Amino acid sequence: MRVTEVRGAVEELYRSEGPRLWSAVRGFTGDGDISDDAVAEAFAQLLRRGEEVRNPAAWVWATAFRVAARELGRRRTTQPDPPDTPVDAGMPDQQVLSAIARLSERQRAAVILHYYADRPVKEIAELLGTTAAAVSVHLFRARNHLRNLLGDDL
Amino acid sequence: VINLKREIKRELELIEPPDLWAMIQEYARADSAVAGLPDRRRPPAALWVALAAVTLLLALVASSLPRNEVQTVDTRPAAEPPQVGGDPDSDEGASSVDVQISSCRGGSGIVTAGFEVTKRSSLRLLNDPSDYIVRIKVVDEAGPIGVAAAVVRNVYPNNPKEAEAVAPIADTSPAGPVVTNCFLEDVQRVAGT
Numbered sequence: 048m049r050v051t052e053v054r055g056a057v058e059e060l061y062r063s064e065g066p067r068l069w070s071a072v073r074g075f076t077g078d079g080d081i082s083d084d085a086v087a088e089a090f091a092q093l094l095r096r097g098e099e100v101r102n103p104a105a106w107v108w109a110t111a112f113r114v115a116a117r118e119l120g121r122r123r124t125t126q127p128d129p130p131d132t133p134v135d136a137g138m139p140d141q142q143v144l145s146a147i148a149r150l151s152e153r154q155r156a157a158v159i160l161h162y163y164a165d166r167p168v169k170e171i172a173e174l175l176g177t178t179a180a181a182v183s184v185h186l187f188r189a190r191n192h193l194r195n196l197l198g199d200d201l
Numbered sequence: 202v203i204n205l206k207r208e209i210k211r212e213l214e215l216i217e218p219p220d221l222w223a224m225i226q227e228y229a230r231a232d233s234a235v236a237g238l239p240d241r242r243r244p245p246a247a248l249w250v251a252l253a254a255v256t257l258l259l260a261l262v263a264s265s266l267p268r269n270e271v272q273t274v275d276t277r278p279a280a281e282p283p284q285v286g287g288d289p290d291s292d293e294g295a296s297s298v299d300v301q302i303s304s305c306r307g308g309s310g311i312v313t314a315g316f317e318v319t320k321r322s323s324l325r326l327l328n329d330p331s332d333y334i335v336r337i338k339v340v341d342e343a344g345p346i347g348v349a350a351a352v353v354r355n356v357y358p359n360n361p362k363e364a365e366a367v368a369p370i371a372d373t374s375p376a377g378p379v380v381t382n383c384f385l386e387d388v389q390r391v392a393g394t
Contacts, residue, residue, distance in 0.1 A: 057225075058222060061221070061222055061225065062222075065218070065221060065222075066218035067218075069218040069219070069221070070213040070214070070216065070218055071213075073213065073216060073218075074209065074213050079216070079219075083219060083221060083224065086221055087221045087224040087225045087228050088228060090221070090225040090228075091225050091226075091228030091229045094225065094226075094229040095229060140212070140215060141212045141215065142212075143205070143208040143209055143212050144209070144212045144213070147209070158205075158209070159209070162205055162206040162209050163206070163209045163210060163213060190205070193205065
């Protein structure tokens, strides 16, 4: 495949998956800037790798989430007193996202990937580099935590 | 569960995703530019063997050429090294390096300024093999008292560096300079690295 063909294929994938992926990473991180960078980084790496990647859609999701998780980790170590919740996660019409922001990182990723991106547990496990059983536990605990935070609305 | 799914979707869709395609292409261009630079951290031994072989071959070819050929000399002035840093909207690609001053302290004629090198995107772990000269203006209550400078190698984001004053720092008080602030003067990529 030539460079222009790779570029065209990646752009097509970005147009179909990019906005949804961005929203998912935004839900996971609670931060628009991290989402921008993580999604752009994932697609840029895909452009560079071209045909090396066998399943570009799955790969780009996994890469964007890993990049975002790495940045969240970096911020934890470089910012001594990070706020409990991301700054822009507490808008009045975003109660559920605000509650999700208070979950652990793994729980957040599992909830967003399962309930927003409709990924099955097994696929989430592969994406997060863990087991399906662990993802199920994350989802179970996340639901309980969200129920405590949001009451019986859920 | 159904409510949770619906509510997450509804709330996330309230935030319009940006169009990142231009940013993606810019990142890809930056990756290509960096990939084209020599990686001095891991010089492969085979490279030196190949270079020696090519040099020998060129010497042999040159010695076999007739001596009265017209030599073409490029008399164009050398290109200016690209100025970098500061402008997040710049199209410099891999040359874009941002620097933030993180600390500034001094006394007894020497000032040490700490700074952090960041890329336009703090996520991009581009191990840039280029050298950069970072100059930092040091200021006390009376005004500028000197410039701290450092050559930085293997630039990667959020890697704290320190620049020690290389210019004499003027003593503006009996106890020596009381550094009050540091400002980034410029970041310049060293040509040919």
